[in-house]
Amino acid sequence: MPFSMDIYAWDSFPIDTLLFWCFAAVMLISGLCVVTVKRVFHAGIAMIVCFVCAAGIYALLGCPFMAALQLLVYVGAIATMLLFAVMLTDKMMEPRPNTTFFQPFMGLFASVLLFGLLWLTVSSSKFGFAGWANSTAASSSAIDITSLSTTNIGLRLLTPYAVPFELISVIILATLIAAIALARKEDRSPADSGTPADAPASPAEPASTPAKE
Amino acid sequence: MYQLELHSVLSVAALLFCIGLYGVLTRRNSIAMLMGLELMFNAVNINLVAFAHFLPHLDGIILAMFGLAVAAAESAIGIAIILSIYRNFRHIDTDGINELKG
Amino acid sequence: MNRDEFIKAANQAMPDLHAKADTANPDAIVVNSADLHGLCLWMRDDPAAQLTYFEFVTAQDWPDRDEIVLVYSLYSHPLGHRLMVKTALPRRDPQIETVSDIWEGANWSEREVYDLFGVTFSRHPDLRRIMMFDGWEGYPLRKDYTHPNLIHRPE
Amino acid sequence: MSTFPPNPDLVTEEFELKMGPHHPSTHGVLQLSLTLDGERVVACRPNVGFLHRSIEKIMEHRTYAQGVPLADRVDYCSAMTSSLAYVMAVEKLLDLTIPPRAEYLRVIMSELNRIASHLLAYGTFTLDLGGTTPFLFGFRDREKVLDLFEETCGARLLYNYMRIGGVACDIKPGFLDRMIAFLDYWEPLLSSEYEAIIDENPIFYNRTKGVGVLSQADALRYGVCGPNLRACGLNNDIRKIEPYSVYPELEFDVPIRTEGDTFARYRIRMEELRQSARILRQCAEKLPKGEYLARQPYELKVPAGETYVRIESSRGDLGCYLVSDGSERPYRCKFRTPSFSHCSVFSHLFRDCLFSDIVAMSASFDIVLPETDR
Amino acid sequence: MLIALIAIYAAVSVNALFLIWLERKISGRIQRRQGPMLCGPKMMAQKSMWLGGWFATACDATKLIFKEDIIPSKVDRLGFILAPIVVMLAAIAVYVPIPWSATSYHQTEQVTFAFADLNVGLLYIVAVPSLTVFSILTAGWSSNNKYSMLGGFRSVVQMLSYEIPMVFALMGPIILAGSLSLGDIVKAQTQGLFGIPFLGWFIIPSVIGAAVYFICAIAESNRPPFDMPESEQELGTGFNTEYSGMRFAMFYLAEFSNAFVVSSIFTAVFLGGWSIPGITPPPELNLGFCILPYFDLLVGLVVFSIKAYSVLLILMWIRWTFVRVRPDHLMNFGWKFLLPLSIANVIVCTVIAAVQQIYYGGLS
Incomplete structure (x- = not known):
């Protein structure tokens, strides 16, 4: 058994392109599942499969740091939070019809149109990078910005991009406080906030929208 | 032909973006809408990483990481809002929530 | 304090009680069911008696005398003496006031007597069958209790 | 008491959870219907009666001698003491004095039974908290006690050893030496193995200190007895306050603690194990020679009358209220069992605590379901 | 590439099986009993406590594999x-x-x-x-x-x-x-x-x-x-x-x-x-x-x-x-x-x- 992976002969067979297309295919299929599946919990699971494949694609595109981060942040935190939200709000056993008659076609039409537009711009443009790359390579910063190794990312992150890095931490702190404030009972808010917010069920289903359940 | 070209990655990301958009537009359950939104964020990140790989320039990844952080913050706030809506209306159908009194 | 002092103290504390000594049980007094609740209150609060520990309440079914005799047993830890109180109730529809407001321990014992003997305790917080399931009819520990699939041993 | 009052800030919904009759930590078939608010227990309603064999009804159709095996089954974890209560009630009605050797044999057997039952309690209590090793220590040594029982009365759980007027059979010649050998082997283990693995363990401390505190007033109001009441600081050991059989001649002391929480109840039982060993050593020396049974006619007729006898079983004061109408069958026989009142305390005690506290507290009360349901 | 994946999977599962056996032996030792002794060649069991019963986890694994795994009806x-x-x-x-x-x-x-x-x-x-x-x-x-x-x-x-x-x-x-x-x-x-x-x-x-x-x-x-x-x-x-x-x-x-x-x-x-x-x-x-x-x-x-x-x-x-x-x-x-x-x-x-x-x- 070859004792180390990285001296395996890569170039004889385009394994990474093949892998890329597998990941892309699985990602797109699970993406479709997310939008079409009846039960939201299954949509959640499909979304997680999609995130994992995206992490695979990042690894293939030469930056494993981003792949690990994606796994950690998206699959570990955001997806778990979404699943928690689904559990809190969804009644498991009675799947409800989720779209009215005309709505899917409008959405379909809009997104297909957008995709056509994007596809045209992408395939027609010629990305002439050769000239551009070496012109910026000799720029002032000591870090070699062309090699995507983790140490370079770290250095680049903290020297030229130090300010946005701190800003991001402020944003996350603000979200933390906002989320906690939202989760508390609203009856703390001043009395004139209309119907008491924590009445278990809103007094009357708004007559305008017929109950669709 | 076998080498990976940029525009193939970009088209995949664009397709994912459109799927996310379709999800946001058609889904009635607001949590599923949020999931569609997350798909769109992912598509954007794939684009950024693709440019970082082919250019090759480091800023793509750094921007992707910032994008990641903001997406996480945004979905946290989204879920908090949805849960407080659920507490008031007992359901989270996007059609049902149209009064502003709150 | 043995039984006779109890009777003297009880009669003296509640004039229209006229508690009598029980023949069969050496340390039991007999009281009529109406003023049992008053007697129990006195027993718990009186410094001489201090019967704060409720042991059990049970019943004896006497079909020939057509009565159900309730037996309350109380004990006092500080003073170390015991007193048993007996009252007689008619067999058809035995009804008595609950003592679970005086001692919470009585709650479950009274539910058991209700379940097995059919004595209803008025003002009992949660009078349900405790041993049998709720749909059971009949009171098993009564002497004349029969059940379709009850097989008597050949004498 | 580490209570968890409802948090006014969070809007939560309660849900009903039946910790049903078939559950690993309810020590038999007890159903606790809990209303939970997330991890916090809002209210608890124990339902009993799943193991009701109506022993009192059957006793009314059996002669007095046939009642002894039935009395064993009232509390199968310490069968000796439950049949002892019934037998002493009958003897009190007959006002029969039994030979001193039988008295001593009865005390030896009930103290051995107390050790076996407390070992069971120690094992299940630590098992419910998650420690599997102490469980095995407890049961390994309990086997040795059961061997002693098997050697004398041929049974390991329901011994049918007590008789009206004495005991069923005399002990084998080498019994006392084997018993002393067991005590010598087992007593040092108490501190070296049992308590060493559990007592100084900080996690055990956090799980039991200040959990399930029962004040003395509440305990008395609900009729709690035995080690659980001694944990609230009241000496209610019947062997001391109403000494019966030969206990006045034996000197032993009664462990008392005042905190009244789960840890106190656990400590009381461990101390009682040591006291039982001490009693057994004294009985081994003082065992007189002579008759072991004052034989009674099979068709025994008991004069009409009522009596209530109370003895200290391993779980508390076990009473037998016997009514006889002169025939050879008891007219009414009521067993006042400690677990019945301990179960009724649960609804008062399990409020504003955590779901995992329930397991610790119910295990510390050492309730046994046959006693509760009779 | 594929061989490496299969190798990892085999190594992991064999290792896990061995760990389960080791765990039961250690727990036995702590609780002063012997742990699994029966499955496995007899003469090794006689020689020393540590050799006995090493076949136990294999039996467990096969039992679990062949046991009929029920999917309850009301399950997602x-x-x-x-x-x-x-x-x-x-x-x-x-x-x-x-x-x-x-x-x-x-x-x-x-x-x-x-x-x-x-x-x-x-x-x-x-x-x-x-x-x-x-x-x-x-x-x-x-x-x-x-x-x-x-x-x-x-x-x-x-x-x-x-x-x-x-x-x-x-x-x-x-x-x-x-x-x-x-x-x-x-x-x-x-x-x-x-x-x-x-x-x-x-x-x-x-x-x-x-x-x-x-x-x-x-x-x-x-x-x-x-x-x-x-x-x-x-x-x-x-x-x-x-x-x-x-x-x-x-x-x-x-x-x-x-x-x-x-x-x-x-x-x-x-x-x-x-x-x-x-x-x-x-x-x-x-x-x-x-x-x-x-x-x-x-x-x-x-x-x-x-x-x-x-x-x-x-x-x-x-x-x-x-x-x-x-x-x-x-x-x-x-x-x-x-x-x-x-x-x-x-x-x-x-x-x-x-x-x-x-x-x-x-x-x-």
């Missing part, structure tokens, strides 16, 4: 089936970056012998358990019974709140070694600290980090004393109550392979992987050591497994002596005690790394 089928698969996937995926040994036979410089020595090794190791978090959540929710839901929520809350102190605890060695890849961390540990050759292991400079990581690792892999989620006494084996047969075997194997992974990461990061203090040559010097081809590879492998199994024994020893922790103590302990401790550890390690850098010309 997709989540129910997917959860054990993802748990097993995550349990195996974590093995990839572990540096078993190193050899300098071929190249001029030491090459770590691992399945794939990623240069984001430690981050990958922290990222993959988030898959187990998701699968436990789905298992608990989709088996649609109150107990498993409670168990699922408890385990997710526990794993999430112990992930943060774990990451901070691992930060110490990363700073000291200057790289995320496990191979480099082990190489950095071969040199001494402040010039003294023997103090190379990272457990010496970041002792607090080692202790915090050890506790968090126990919590992450749901092992006692933190096994509140699947405590039989309360929740009836928590999230895997409804599982039986092969699916339950998957959860069980995953738990044991997690335990082994955790102890091997602890050896790699804190106990100096395959290096024997003082004897293993620093990475650049490669000649003197390999007498036979791949000899230093074998020696490294033996040293690594000795250390890994000793840490595993401590894990098992803890499992059978401690009582279960109550969830709210768990949370207080995690957030209020471990987190500040691990942050303090990061500061201590940065100071040591700085001193190392200035006076002794850096580690890696």
Whole structure:
């Protein structure tokens, strides 16, 4: 058994392109599942499969740091939070019809149109990078910005991009406080906030929208 | 032909973006809408990483990481809002929530 | 304090009680069911008696005398003496006031007597069958209790 | 008491959870219907009666001698003491004095039974908290006690050893030496193995200190007895306050603690194990020679009358209220069992605590379901 | 490529089987009984207690495989089936970056012998358990019974709140070694600290980090004393109550392979992987050591497994002596005690790394 992976002969067979297309295919299929599946919990699971494949694609595109981060942040935190939200709000056993008659076609039409537009711009443009790359390579910063190794990312992150890095931490702190404030009972808010917010069920289903359940 | 070209990655990301958009537009359950939104964020990140790989320039990844952080913050706030809506209306159908009194 | 002092103290504390000594049980007094609740209150609060520990309440079914005799047993830890109180109730529809407001321990014992003997305790917080399931009819520990699939041993 | 009052800030919904009759930590078939608010227990309603064999009804159709095996089954974890209560009630009605050797044999057997039952309690209590090793220590040594029982009365759980007027059979010649050998082997283990693995363990401390505190007033109001009441600081050991059989001649002391929480109840039982060993050593020396049974006619007729006898079983004061109408069958026989009142305390005690506290507290009360349901 | 994957899977499952047997023997020994003695050749059982019954886990595994695994009717089928698969996937995926040994036979410089020595090794190791978090959540929710839901929520809350102190605890060695890849961390540990050759292991400079990581690792892999989620006494084996047969075997194997992974990461990061203090040559010097081809590879492998199994024994020893922790103590302990401790550890390690850098010309 070859004792180390990285001296395996890569170039004889385009394994990474093949892998890329597998990941892309699985990602797109699970993406479709997310939008079409009846039960939201299954949509959640499909979304997680999609995130994992995206992490695979990042690894293939030469930056494993981003792949690990994606796994950690998206699959570990955001997806778990979404699943928690689904559990809190969804009644498991009675799947409800989720779209009215005309709505899917409008959405379909809009997104297909957008995709056509994007596809045209992408395939027609010629990305002439050769000239551009070496012109910026000799720029002032000591870090070699062309090699995507983790140490370079770290250095680049903290020297030229130090300010946005701190800003991001402020944003996350603000979200933390906002989320906690939202989760508390609203009856703390001043009395004139209309119907008491924590009445278990809103007094009357708004007559305008017929109950669709 | 076998080498990976940029525009193939970009088209995949664009397709994912459109799927996310379709999800946001058609889904009635607001949590599923949020999931569609997350798909769109992912598509954007794939684009950024693709440019970082082919250019090759480091800023793509750094921007992707910032994008990641903001997406996480945004979905946290989204879920908090949805849960407080659920507490008031007992359901989270996007059609049902149209009064502003709150 | 043995039984006779109890009777003297009880009669003296509640004039229209006229508690009598029980023949069969050496340390039991007999009281009529109406003023049992008053007697129990006195027993718990009186410094001489201090019967704060409720042991059990049970019943004896006497079909020939057509009565159900309730037996309350109380004990006092500080003073170390015991007193048993007996009252007689008619067999058809035995009804008595609950003592679970005086001692919470009585709650479950009274539910058991209700379940097995059919004595209803008025003002009992949660009078349900405790041993049998709720749909059971009949009171098993009564002497004349029969059940379709009850097989008597050949004498 | 580490209570968890409802948090006014969070809007939560309660849900009903039946910790049903078939559950690993309810020590038999007890159903606790809990209303939970997330991890916090809002209210608890124990339902009993799943193991009701109506022993009192059957006793009314059996002669007095046939009642002894039935009395064993009232509390199968310490069968000796439950049949002892019934037998002493009958003897009190007959006002029969039994030979001193039988008295001593009865005390030896009930103290051995107390050790076996407390070992069971120690094992299940630590098992419910998650420690599997102490469980095995407890049961390994309990086997040795059961061997002693098997050697004398041929049974390991329901011994049918007590008789009206004495005991069923005399002990084998080498019994006392084997018993002393067991005590010598087992007593040092108490501190070296049992308590060493559990007592100084900080996690055990956090799980039991200040959990399930029962004040003395509440305990008395609900009729709690035995080690659980001694944990609230009241000496209610019947062997001391109403000494019966030969206990006045034996000197032993009664462990008392005042905190009244789960840890106190656990400590009381461990101390009682040591006291039982001490009693057994004294009985081994003082065992007189002579008759072991004052034989009674099979068709025994008991004069009409009522009596209530109370003895200290391993779980508390076990009473037998016997009514006889002169025939050879008891007219009414009521067993006042400690677990019945301990179960009724649960609804008062399990409020504003955590779901995992329930397991610790119910295990510390050492309730046994046959006693509760009779 | 494919052979390597099959090799990992085979090694992991055989290892997990062996671990289950070892666990039962150790627990037997602690409880002064013999553990499984019956399955397996008789004469070996007579010879010594440790040889008896080594066939037990094989019998268990085959029993579990052939047992009919029931899928209860009211269950969300997709989540129910997917959860054990993802748990097993995550349990195996974590093995990839572990540096078993190193050899300098071929190249001029030491090459770590691992399945794939990623240069984001430690981050990958922290990222993959988030898959187990998701699968436990789905298992608990989709088996649609109150107990498993409670168990699922408890385990997710526990794993999430112990992930943060774990990451901070691992930060110490990363700073000291200057790289995320496990191979480099082990190489950095071969040199001494402040010039003294023997103090190379990272457990010496970041002792607090080692202790915090050890506790968090126990919590992450749901092992006692933190096994509140699947405590039989309360929740009836928590999230895997409804599982039986092969699916339950998957959860069980995953738990044991997690335990082994955790102890091997602890050896790699804190106990100096395959290096024997003082004897293993620093990475650049490669000649003197390999007498036979791949000899230093074998020696490294033996040293690594000795250390890994000793840490595993401590894990098992803890499992059978401690009582279960109550969830709210768990949370207080995690957030209020471990987190500040691990942050303090990061500061201590940065100071040591700085001193190392200035006076002794850096580690890696």
